[in-house]
Amino acid sequence: MTITISPLDLLLDDENPRFVILNxxxxxxxxxxxxxxxxxxxLAVAINNYGGLLPGERIVVLQKGSKYVVVEGNRRTCSLQMxxxxxxxxxxxxxxxxxxxxxxxxNCRFIEVDVLPNREAAIELMSKRHIExxxxxxxxxKKQFFASxxxxxxxxxxxxxxxxxxxxxxxxxxxxxxxxxxAYNKYREGHPDFSREIVDLKxxxxxxxxxxxxxxxxxxxxxxxxLKISYDNEHxxxxxxxxxxxxxxxxxxFEETIITERINTRNVLTDINGIIPLLELAVQEEPNEIANxxxxxxxxxxxxxxxxxxxxxxTRAIAxxxxxxxxxxxGEDASSxxxxxxxxxxxxxxxxxxxxxxxxxxxxxxxxxEGKLKPGDPLHEGLLSALHELYKLxxxxxxxxxxxxxxxxxxxxxxxxxxxxxxxxxxxxVNLWGAYCATVPRKSFPTLNGIENFIKSSTYKTTVLPKRExxxxxxxxxxxxxxxxxxxxxxxxxxIRVSSDTLEGIACGGMFYLIQSIIDSLP
Numbered sequence: 001m002t003i004t005i006s007p008l009d010l011l012l013d014d015e016n017p018r019f020v021i022l023n024x025x026x027x028x029x030x031x032x033x034x035x036x037x038x039x040x041x042x043l044a045v046a047i048n049n050y051g052g053l054l055p056g057e058r059i060v061v062l063q064k065g066s067k068y069v070v071v072e073g074n075r076r077t078c079s080l081q082m083x084x085x086x087x088x089x090x091x092x093x094x095x096x097x098x099x100x101x102x103x104x105x106x107n108c109r110f111i112e113v114d115v116l117p118n119r120e121a122a123i124e125l126m127s128k129r130h131i132e133x134x135x136x137x138x139x140x141x142k143k144q145f146f147a148s149x150x151x152x153x154x155x156x157x158x159x160x161x162x163x164x165x166x167x168x169x170x171x172x173x174x175x176x177x178x179x180x181x182x183a184y185n186k187y188r189e190g191h192p193d194f195s196r197e198i199v200d201l202k203x204x205x206x207x208x209x210x211x212x213x214x215x216x217x218x219x220x221x222x223x224x225x226x227l228k229i230s231y232d233n234e235h236x237x238x239x240x241x242x243x244x245x246x247x248x249x250x251x252x253x254f255e256e257t258i259i260t261e262r263i264n265t266r267n268v269l270t271d272i273n274g275i276i277p278l279l280e281l282a283v284q285e286e287p288n289e290i291a292n293x294x295x296x297x298x299x300x301x302x303x304x305x306x307x308x309x310x311x312x313x314x315t316r317a318i319a320x321x322x323x324x325x326x327x328x329x330x331g332e333d334a335s336s337x338x339x340x341x342x343x344x345x346x347x348x349x350x351x352x353x354x355x356x357x358x359x360x361x362x363x364x365x366x367x368x369x370e371g372k373l374k375p376g377d378p379l380h381e382g383l384l385s386a387l388h389e390l391y392k393l394x395x396x397x398x399x400x401x402x403x404x405x406x407x408x409x410x411x412x413x414x415x416x417x418x419x420x421x422x423x424x425x426x427x428x429x430v431n432l433w434g435a436y437c438a439t440v441p442r443k444s445f446p447t448l449n450g451i452e453n454f455i456k457s458s459t460y461k462t463t464v465l466p467k468r469e470x471x472x473x474x475x476x477x478x479x480x481x482x483x484x485x486x487x488x489x490x491x492x493x494x495x496i497r498v499s500s501d502t503l504e505g506i507a508c509g510g511m512f513y514l515i516q517s518i519i520d521s522l523p
Contacts, residue, residue, distance in 0.1 A: 436450070
């Protein structure tokens with residue numbers, strides 16, 4: 001069935017697996033998620049330029065009472081809603097949504113949408129188009145999709161039939177999500193200042209630590225065996241270990257994989273700082289039972305004498321665990337366990353240098369001017385002074401956040417200064433600053449707007465920006481109206497409400513590359 005309706009009368013789907021992981025699922029929260037994580041601002045620009053939706057992109061809805069909920073096309077719906085009513089644009093993104101074209105006003109005031117008969121049909125459509133096809137969900141979204149549908153009564157068999165996903169994979173996703181959600185909620189209980197949404201977290205390192213085999217006491221073991229992990233009929237993770245000990249291990253892994261992100265998908269359980277003493281406690285309960293479950297030591301795992309260990313070596317190694325004193329540490333302050341060094345003899349061999357590498361850049365924490373900007377050079381001082389502060393804001397921690405995340409308004413002001421000073425330095429470098437100043441009216445001062453317009457002119461653009469990559473970065477900065485946004489942050493901060501997410505978007509949208517390229521072009 002097809003109906004005609006205004007996009008403003010459609011509801012974004014709060015049961016969509018991309019959104020249900022949000023702590024708050026009001027319409028405004030969903031729009032904020034879409035513009036922050038799913039390039040919806042760029043989609044709005046494309047729709048506006050085209051004058052409407054592309055042929056074949058009809059939105060699909062489900063009737064819910066007197067309302068219609070979007071089950072396919074939430075990004076398109078959100079884009080149209082923001083174009084038709086600017087009051088719906090989330091704070092910090094107004095500058096990214098263009099002025100609505102007359103064609104959009106004419107073509108999209110009312111649109112045709114397809115209506116599905118029930119939620120099962122919607123689930124089947126979403127799964128066919130997304131889980132296996134057009135747009136991959138975040139790993140946690142797919143897991144939450146199955147967990148939430150299982151929670152409301154759909155069976156694993158039914159979900160497998162609808163989605164075409166194997167039952168074993170669905171069970172694994174449900175268990176993974178429930179386990180991670182429990183760890184997440186436990187951490188929030190103990191750390192009220194922790195406010196990151198689940199959607200912002202990279203869950204794979206956490207889950208892999210509890211699945212990847214590792215060497216312990218000379219044997220290759222599974223975490224599930226050491227930690228005595230199993231699952232109940234509702235796919236909840238349970239452990240036969242003392243609950244306090246097991247929770248302590250889980251929280252330690254959560255902090256290392258999610259909070260500090262020191263551990264990635266290449267690490268194993270024994271790479272967690274302070275975990276060895278807890279594992280020693282875990283194997284004290286029934287060492288022989290655990291030893292009988294471990295995998296044989298690979299043939300290449302030989303003793304110092306060059307001989308292969310005998311078949312009972314793993315059993316003896318675990319059975320000879322160093323006994324602790326009578327005092328049980330489980331009831332002590334968690335920090336006393338976390339701060340323990342991993343110097344307990346484990347029989348494992350060194351693993352070489354730590355795997356992985358640095359995380360990707362988020363803001364200006366990797367900006368570099370070594371050997372380029374020279375203190376004392378009058379042409380360099382303006383950029384150097386502001387850039388040094390921006391670098392500090394990008395790297396200094398304030399609690400669990402970086403300084404720029406705590407002080408986004410001040411950071412936005414400094415970022416604007418850095419941008420202007422970088423362009424000014426570039427014009428000086430190519431001997432065009434005087435030519436620009438000659439275009440400035442008498443009794444007026446150079447402005448960032450004027451500098452941008454001067455560089456944009458075909459006469460000077462290739463001289464100022466000789467590399468194609470510099471031109472592309474500059475054009476992206478101009479197209480996104482970053483100057484207007486940064487100016488508004490100075491003159492109307494009460495209206496803009498700049499956020500760290502917006503600043504990161506500006507940096508990653510061309511600003512960082514442009515400024516770094518200008519610095520790199522210095523002799």
